Amino acid sequence: xxxxxxxxxxxxxxxxxxxxxxxxxxxxxxxxxxxxxxxxxxxxxxxxxxxxxxxxxxxxxxxxxxxxxxxxxxxxxxxxxxxxxxxxxxxxxxxxxxxxxxxxxxxxxxxxxxxxxx
Numbered sequence: 857x858x859x860x861x862x863x864x865x866x867x868x869x870x871x872x873x874x875x876x877x878x879x880x881x882x883x884x885x886x887x888x889x890x891x892x893x894x895x896x897x898x899x900x901x902x903x904x905x906x907x908x909x910x911x912x913x914x915x916x917x918x919x920x921x922x923x924x925x926x927x928x929x930x931x932x933x934x935x936x937x938x939x940x941x942x943x944x945x946x947x948x949x950x951x952x953x954x955x956x957x958x959x960x961x962x963x964x965x966x967x968x969x970x971x972x973x974x
Contacts, residue, residue, distance in 0.1 A: 887921035
C-alpha cells in the first residue's frame with residue numbers, strides 16, 4: 857500500500873485540513889520550492905497526520921510538488937500545510953535560486969564582434 861492509498865481510504869475535505877484557508881497566509885510557495893525539516897524537531901504535538909507525514913518526508917530536501925505527490929494531496933493544500941509548518945519553525949525553505957550575474961560590457965562586445973564575423 858502506498859502512502860497516498862492511506863489518505864484515499866479516509867477522504868477528508870481539503871478545507872477541513874487547512875481550517876478553511878485556501879492560500880498560505882504569509883509564505884509564497886511554488887511547486888518547485890525546496891523544503892527541509894528542521895534538524896531534531898519533531899512535528900508539533902497538535903499536528904495532523906498529514907503534517908506529521910510532511911515533516912517526516914522532509915527529513916531530506918524535497919520540492920513542494922514532490923511532497924504533494926507522495927501524500928497524494930493537491931499542491932495547493934500542501935502549500936497551506938507547509939506554510940503553517942514554516943511559520944511554526946518545523947520546516948525551512950531552501951532556495952537554489954542564484955542571483956544572475958550579468959557579464960561585463962567587454963565580454964558582450966567580444967561576443968557581438970564574434971557574431972558579426974560569422
